Amino acid sequence: MKKQTLKKALTLALAIVMSVSLAACSGGAAAPSASAAPPETQPLKVGILQFAPHPSLDNCYTGIVQGLADAGYVDGDNISIDYQNGNGESETNNLIASNFVTGGYDIIIAIATPSAISAYAAAREAGIPVVFSAVSDPLGAGLAETLEAPNTGATGTSDSLNLEGQMQMIRAFLPDAESIGILYTTSEPNSISHLAAFEDLAPAYGFTVEAVGITDSSEVASGAAALAAKGVDCVNNFTDNNVVNNLSVLLNATDAAGIPVFGSEEEQVRNGCVASETLDYIALGVTTGQMAAGILDGGDVKTMAVSVVSDSKPVYSAANCEKFGITVPEAYANATNLDE
Numbered sequence: 001m002k003k004q005t006l007k008k009a010l011t012l013a014l015a016i017v018m019s020v021s022l023a024a025c026s027g028g029a030a031a032p033s034a035s036a037a038p039p040e041t042q043p044l045k046v047g048i049l050q051f052a053p054h055p056s057l058d059n060c061y062t063g064i065v066q067g068l069a070d071a072g073y074v075d076g077d078n079i080s081i082d083y084q085n086g087n088g089e090s091e092t093n094n095l096i097a098s099n100f101v102t103g104g105y106d107i108i109i110a111i112a113t114p115s116a117i118s119a120y121a122a123a124r125e126a127g128i129p130v131v132f133s134a135v136s137d138p139l140g141a142g143l144a145e146t147l148e149a150p151n152t153g154a155t156g157t158s159d160s161l162n163l164e165g166q167m168q169m170i171r172a173f174l175p176d177a178e179s180i181g182i183l184y185t186t187s188e189p190n191s192i193s194h195l196a197a198f199e200d201l202a203p204a205y206g207f208t209v210e211a212v213g214i215t216d217s218s219e220v221a222s223g224a225a226a227l228a229a230k231g232v233d234c235v236n237n238f239t240d241n242n243v244v245n246n247l248s249v250l251l252n253a254t255d256a257a258g259i260p261v262f263g264s265e266e267e268q269v270r271n272g273c274v275a276s277e278t279l280d281y282i283a284l285g286v287t288t289g290q291m292a293a294g295i296l297d298g299g300d301v302k303t304m305a306v307s308v309v310s311d312s313k314p315v316y317s318a319a320n321c322e323k324f325g326i327t328v329p330e331a332y333a334n335a336t337n338l339d340e
Helices: 002-025 055-070 090-102 113-123 163-173 189-205 217-229 247-257 266-270 281-296 318-323
Strands: 044-050 079-085 107-111 130-133 154-159 179-185 208-214 234-236 275-278 307-309 313-316
Touching (some): 044 055, 044 090, 044 113, 055 107, 055 266, 055 281, 107 113, 107 281, 163 189, 163 234, 281 307, 313 318
Parallel strands (some): 044 079, 107 130, 179 234
16 A cells, blocks of 8 residues: 555656646746736936026027927927036036936937037037037037038037128117127137127128127126227127126126127017027027937937028117117118017
């Protein structure tokens, strides 16, 4: 009896071992449980770096978010936007850009030339594409080899100011003026190229240009005082980020001296300048956002052409003109009065 019992036990054990082995080796892996679910797709990480908090750049940001959404990339849905402001400080911009790279962001969008330079410097080795907005001179800033084919790690939109239209406006508003003062930052490539173009245009319109260069925000007040001391008939402001970010400082000096200031876009006119041949910076941002979406779709940042936006329109402030005794010229009677 004991031998038969032992034999039966061994037979049963062998059967169990064989059944387990067959289950492991037959037909591949076991079917997943009913509760298993496919992993969720993580939103793409989009870092947006804005140089400083002033209205024209704020408008660019608004347009960028709109342009991304128009192309199907919605914050909180399939993308996660991390919007950071460098507050006009180069070191802060550099740090934010570096953090975007360390965080493994899928794309960096940079608003204004200094931010674009910071973003590209941080991202190029990591291969993270950079899309810039409101960069007036991408070639001078080293962000592109050509406008048609950047062949770097960056592309985007260029705000090409209508400088001749601006000079025509100044001549019409101030028919007896002889000199135009310019306050510019010596480290901003866009300001240097704008100044050179303005100086080339000036003789044809009977102007001389008096330029004062500054290095940072701490020198805006002294630079503005220097322009006022030169006795210029007016001041023209470019899209110089340092000066625009401290526009009230410039206007305090020029208002006290009775010198009108012409801005480079409508937000500067809303904030105290008399008039401008202005670009639409929300529309510029929309184009930037759509370009960024094209890269997220698989486009090549090296071959995507820089989009140059140059369409402009004249705007003025009747109240600011009246403050300086300026009569709006008949040629600009149909221009937009931003006070209305």
